[in-house]
Amino acid sequence: MDKKKLEHYKSRLLQERDRILRALNQNEDDFEGSTTTRSAEFEESAKLDRDREYISGLLTKDTDILSEIEDALKRIKEGTYGYCIDTGKEIPEARLEAMPWTPRTRDAQAAYERRRSVGPPED
Incomplete structure (x- = not known):
């Protein structure tokens, strides 16, 4: 992969990392706020549970992608970015x-x- 394309992907990765970090901070604030809210009504309580579950799912997905971004940035430094970690084949640009x-x-x-x-396998 040429240097210009590599810089393009590095820039995209850094932008996405920053976006996720901002979203994680906001989602954590929302999650903490929803866990401290008390409600006397069952319906409101059920909605808060669904909201907490939804926010928790977002946090998990975002942290997984953040980890993958950090791994990709490491591969850029190592010179292996753009190649499949399992097969060694080049990853198509459309996928990247x-x-x-x-x-x-x-x-x-x-x-x-x-x-x-x-x-x-189970024993």
Whole structure:
């Protein structure tokens, strides 16, 4: 990958990292606020539970992507960015444009997800 493209992806990764960090801070504030709110009515309590669950899900997804972004920035420093961590094949630019933090080609990602869904063999 040429230097100009590498800088483009690095810039995108840094922008996305900053966006997620801002969102995480806001979501954590929202989450903390919703956990301290007290309600006498069951319906309101159920809504607060759904809100907390939703915010918690957002936090988990954002922290997962943040970790992938940090890994991608590390691969840029190591000179391995843009190559699949499983197969070593070059990741198509269209995929990197859509998800610059992706560590795998589409096929390798599908295989990885199949392995994860099966889980370890049971005794």
